[in-house]
Amino acid sequence: MAKGRKVTVVGTGNFGSTVAFILAMNGACHNVVLRGRDIDKARGKALDMSQAANAARQHTVVRAARGPEDIAGSDIVVITAGAPRTPGMSRDDLLTKNAAIVKKYALEIKEYAPESIIIVVSNPLDAMTYVAQKVTGFPRERVLGMAGILDAARMAHFIYEQLEYGAGQIRATVMGGHGDTMVPLPKFTTVAGVPIEDLLDAEQIGEIVQKTRNGGAEIVNLLGDGSAYYAPAKSTAIMVESMLRDTKQIHSCAIMLENDYGYSGIVSGVPVMIGAGGGEEVIHMTLKPLQQERFAKSVAAVQEMVDKLYELKFFDEEA
Amino acid sequence: MAGRKVGIVGAGAVGATAAYSLVMTGSCEEIILFDIAEGVAQGKAIDMGQAAHYSPKGVRVTAAKCAADIKDCDIVVITAGVPRKGEMTRADLLMINAKIMKEVVEDVAKNSPDAIIICVSNPLDVMTYVIHKMTGWERHRIIGMAGALDGARMAYQIYQKLGYGMTQTGDLVIGEHGQNMIPLPQKVQIGSVNASELLTKEEMKQIIERTKNGGAEIVKHLGTSGYYGPGRAVAHMVEAILDNARIVVSSSVLLDGEYGYSDVTAGVPVILGRNGVAEIIEMELDEETKMKFKVSIDSIREGIDTLRENKFFN
Numbered sequence: 001m002a003k004g005r006k007v008t009v010v011g012t013g014n015f016g017s018t019v020a021f022i023l024a025m026n027g028a029c030h031n032v033v034l035r036g037r038d039i040d041k042a043r044g045k046a047l048d049m050s051q052a053a054n055a056a057r058q059h060t061v062v063r064a065a066r067g068p069e070d071i072a073g074s075d076i077v078v079i080t081a082g083a084p085r086t087p088g089m090s091r092d093d094l095l096t097k098n099a100a101i102v103k104k105y106a107l108e109i110k111e112y113a114p115e116s117i118i119i120v121v122s123n124p125l126d127a128m129t130y131v132a133q134k135v136t137g138f139p140r141e142r143v144l145g146m147a148g149i150l151d152a153a154r155m156a157h158f159i160y161e162q163l164e165y166g167a168g169q170i171r172a173t174v175m176g177g178h179g180d181t182m183v184p185l186p187k188f189t190t191v192a193g194v195p196i197e198d199l200l201d202a203e204q205i206g207e208i209v210q211k212t213r214n215g216g217a218e219i220v221n222l223l224g225d226g227s228a229y230y231a232p233a234k235s236t237a238i239m240v241e242s243m244l245r246d247t248k249q250i251h252s253c254a255i256m257l258e259n260d261y262g263y264s265g266i267v268s269g270v271p272v273m274i275g276a277g278g279g280e281e282v283i284h285m286t287l288k289p290l291q292q293e294r295f296a297k298s299v300a301a302v303q304e305m306v307d308k309l310y311e312l313k314f315f316d317e318e319a
Numbered sequence: 320m321a322g323r324k325v326g327i328v329g330a331g332a333v334g335a336t337a338a339y340s341l342v343m344t345g346s347c348e349e350i351i352l353f354d355i356a357e358g359v360a361q362g363k364a365i366d367m368g369q370a371a372h373y374s375p376k377g378v379r380v381t382a383a384k385c386a387a388d389i390k391d392c393d394i395v396v397i398t399a400g401v402p403r404k405g406e407m408t409r410a411d412l413l414m415i416n417a418k419i420m421k422e423v424v425e426d427v428a429k430n431s432p433d434a435i436i437i438c439v440s441n442p443l444d445v446m447t448y449v450i451h452k453m454t455g456w457e458r459h460r461i462i463g464m465a466g467a468l469d470g471a472r473m474a475y476q477i478y479q480k481l482g483y484g485m486t487q488t489g490d491l492v493i494g495e496h497g498q499n500m501i502p503l504p505q506k507v508q509i510g511s512v513n514a515s516e517l518l519t520k521e522e523m524k525q526i527i528e529r530t531k532n533g534g535a536e537i538v539k540h541l542g543t544s545g546y547y548g549p550g551r552a553v554a555h556m557v558e559a560i561l562d563n564a565r566i567v568v569s570s571s572v573l574l575d576g577e578y579g580y581s582d583v584t585a586g587v588p589v590i591l592g593r594n595g596v597a598e599i600i601e602m603e604l605d606e607e608t609k610m611k612f613k614v615s616i617d618s619i620r621e622g623i624d625t626l627r628e629n630k631f632f633n
Contacts, residue, residue: 166590167566188512193503195603247486250487
């Protein structure tokens with residue numbers, strides 16, 4: 001008989017905790033492990049969540065990892081660890097700091113959970129996904145970055161604000177890197193099948209696209225002490241559940257491109273079919289010249305960060 | 320909407336499945352079932368009341384002894400009518416069901432005068448029109464369940480073809496609820512990807528055909544109409560209204576100039592909220608779709624005209 005599923009969440013800050021909490025509330029898997037630097041904090045949160053699961057009549061048990069060996073046997077490992085973005089800080093500022101943190105946990109995963117699927121959410125997202133893939137050497141379908149689901153959810157919310165109807169029915173599309181160069185695609189965006197171009201004028205759509213690009217920063221500025229985590233955590237949980245339940249749903253995710261959209265050997269956000277095997281298939285859409293141009297710009301921005309890591313001989317230290 | 324009370328007239332398979340679905344999700348506080356066949360509403364109400372023990376929220380389910388007991392409902396779902404049998408076309412049902420509808424509507428108008436009516440009886444668009452004529456109510460309070468079901472059937476066909484994207488597929492179907500329905504797979508998305516990227520023209524055609532044939536296919540196997548899909552589709556609409564969700568659901572509504580037509584009911588995308596239809600959405604239709612929409616309208620008008628010729632509205 002198949003054993004119950006196990007999901008490890010690395011990082012016990014707001015983001016990681018919220019991911020774990022959603023999984024526990026949904027009874028998405030039998031075991032959730034919290035892996036963080038501060039073991040007591042992880043234990044406290046694990047106890048609190050396990051008790052909530054009982055209140056919700058769910059079977060999920062949340063435990064804290066006392067060391068890296070406790071992540072063994074994980075089906076999925078979510079890496080949320082990393083320094084948060086503070087006001088005024090760009091995603092790029094985080095690059096070297098978080099690359100080192102992601103590398104540390106990626107090596108742990110490679111050793112203790114070599115069969116797992118990794119979902120990276122640390123920023124800058126695309127570069128960190130690249131780091132996790134390179135450091136583990138896992139096949140690309142087992143290393144995904146969470147970005148497009150969140151960006152699309154933000155875009156959908158801004159469309160809702162404009163329309164004041166259709167909440168939960170808006171299917172927005174965002175491709176490219178998770179950053180200032182993301183590529184929202186209003187042409188591929190509908191409300192219950194109705195194209196938003198039938199519902200909003202070009203100026204309104206332009207505003208929505210701009211707000212989407214600025215979606216994360218807006219929350220950072222308001223909160224003052226960190227970045228958003230409810231929508232990011234829900235978006236991550238959707239990916240986890242899609243894998244656990246082998247739903248084969250299409251979600252925009254960051255993945256190592258291999259002859260996709262004209263690129264290879266670089267990570268960017270594209271529609272991916274998610275199932276038990278992770279990112280099982282990259283879905284190819286036909287992009288218009290302007291969209292292609294924006295996608296190219298977005299890929300170039302990620303490439304620049306990756307190049308910077310190579311300059312710093314970040315990957316050499318592996319040898 | 321203090322009580323969130325839903326009346327269901329006709330506790331056959333569709334009505335009962337709609338009620339059961341509402342009980343299982345805990346979407347309303349009270350459901351009252353009525354059926355002309357003695358004991359049916361009572362028996363099903365007791366059964367559902369017991370199933371409610373495992374529902375996340377308690378829902379009271381009772382049975383009406385007579386039609387007058389369907390009172391003070393926020394929403395009344397009318398499924399009453401003779402079901403379609405194997406060879407029977409929707410048009411065959413017309414006169415029989417119009418007469419049943421007339422009786423039902425008189426009771427509803429008297430006992431739940433502030434309700435929103437969801438019509439499920441076939442032929443759907445014509446029956447929805449009959450309710451408009453019989454009640455004389457504002458048009459936003461009378462809604463025919465059509466696209467909610469046909470859209471789900473289209474999404475199912477798309478999934479059957481692709482093998483992925485379940486629950487992520489758009490569901491836009493407009494026009495008549497019947498042989499002239501207009502599934503629009505070319506408009507929808509699977510996740511964030513347009514269907515036209517994933518399906519060939521030929522596949523799209525098959526999906527349209529299978530969607531149109533969706534009801535008949537089930538009749539062929541079961542010997543009677545499907546009810547899980549219709550029941551859940553009704554519940555979806557009830558939830559949208561009770562929750563003031565303001566979501567877009569294709570539904571049969573009385574047109575007043577929209578899409579170029581008036582004084583006829585047909586399926587179009589509408590926003591469902593607290594008051595029923597909050598708004599009718601006018602999409603840009605291409606020439607081919609416009610033509611198909613006209614065929615739908617003509618077919619519905621033919622049904623209405625048949626009733627007129629038989630002096631039904633006099």
